[in-house]
Amino acid sequence: MSDEISPPLDRTKPAAPVLYLDGVSVVFDGFRALNNLSLVVDPGELRAIIGPNGAGKTTMMDVITGKTRPTAGVVRFRDHDLTRLDEASIANLGIGRKFQKPTMFDALTVFENLELALKAPRGPLACLRWALTGEARRRIESVMEEVGLAARAQDRAAILSHGQRQWLEIGMLLMQDPELLLVDEPVAGMTDQETEHTAALLVRIAGKRSVVVVEHDLEFVRALGSKVTVLCEGSMLSEGSIDHVQNDPRVIEVYLGR
Numbered sequence: 001m002s003d004e005i006s007p008p009l010d011r012t013k014p015a016a017p018v019l020y021l022d023g024v025s026v027v028f029d030g031f032r033a034l035n036n037l038s039l040v041v042d043p044g045e046l047r048a049i050i051g052p053n054g055a056g057k058t059t060m061m062d063v064i065t066g067k068t069r070p071t072a073g074v075v076r077f078r079d080h081d082l083t084r085l086d087e088a089s090i091a092n093l094g095i096g097r098k099f100q101k102p103t104m105f106d107a108l109t110v111f112e113n114l115e116l117a118l119k120a121p122r123g124p125l126a127c128l129r130w131a132l133t134g135e136a137r138r139r140i141e142s143v144m145e146e147v148g149l150a151a152r153a154q155d156r157a158a159i160l161s162h163g164q165r166q167w168l169e170i171g172m173l174l175m176q177d178p179e180l181l182l183v184d185e186p187v188a189g190m191t192d193q194e195t196e197h198t199a200a201l202l203v204r205i206a207g208k209r210s211v212v213v214v215e216h217d218l219e220f221v222r223a224l225g226s227k228v229t230v231l232c233e234g235s236m237l238s239e240g241s242i243d244h245v246q247n248d249p250r251v252i253e254v255y256l257g258r
């Protein structure tokens with residue numbers, strides 16, 4: 001046994017960022033979709049990304065998840081250089097992504113969809129032995145509580161409302177226990193009440209993990225109460241509170257004033 005005593009934690013030092021992008025560029029056939037973009041997301045941080053159409057928001061998410069390789073720049077998740085990894089390896093590191101269109105099984109219940117999303121042991125023998133342990137069941141129940149679908153556990157996904165389907169998909173991602181969750185336009189097509197619920201849900205799940213949300217709905221972004229990054233022409237145009245960016249003359253000129 002080692003006699004070594006760990007050094008005391010230095011709480012004056014800021015925690016290392018979860019996500020670190022520096023000088024990232026993506027060039028498609030000579031067109032710069034991302035142009036020297038930098039972004040730092042801290043552990044447990046909720047960050048909203050806004051910007052006009054074509055600003056590079058989706059391309060940024062694609063770079064983080066390994067779908068698109070940057071032409072230049074640093075992309076790190078904790079100590080991992082994401083530019084060297086494929087999409088599956090990046091997902092396995094703990095980065096989950098929710099696309100706009102939900103991808104659940106309509107014929108299965110809320111509970112069953114969450115069960116499928118749980119990391120099950122791999123291989124045919126392991127699958128044969130796979131049974132829902134008490135721990136797994138508790139985990140599914142806690143995720144259903146977290147996303148507000150506990151009362152719908154036995155309902156088929158097909159009969160859920162648009163908003164509930166989005167929350168189920170967020171729940172399916174939470175089953176993988178990601179350290180960073182990327183969420184693409186979660187409130188498009190939602191009612192005002194669903195939008196409010198979604199803001200509260202994202203605020204709740206950040207803290208335990210980092211969450212990056214791309215969204216056009218500024219009332220929703222205000223409800224998140226988080227730092228906002230404004231992208232324009234592939235670069236960061238402004239960053240700060242929603243009041244700060246909404247009053248930034250550059251943001252008004254290219255995004256809000258139109």
Ligand SMILES: Nc1ncnc2c1ncn2[C@@H]1O[C@H](COP(=O)(O)OP(=O)(O)OP(=O)(O)O)[C@@H](O)[C@H]1O
Binds near residue numbers: 028032033054058059
């Ligand atoms: N595979 C590609 N090949 C060529 N150009 C692309 C490709 N993907 C994106 N682009 C271009 O890069 C720019 C940034 O696109 P991106 O989809 O990242 O913007 P966005 O901010 O997500 O826009 P929106 O709000 O409309 O979703 C756009 O001009 C787009 O046409």
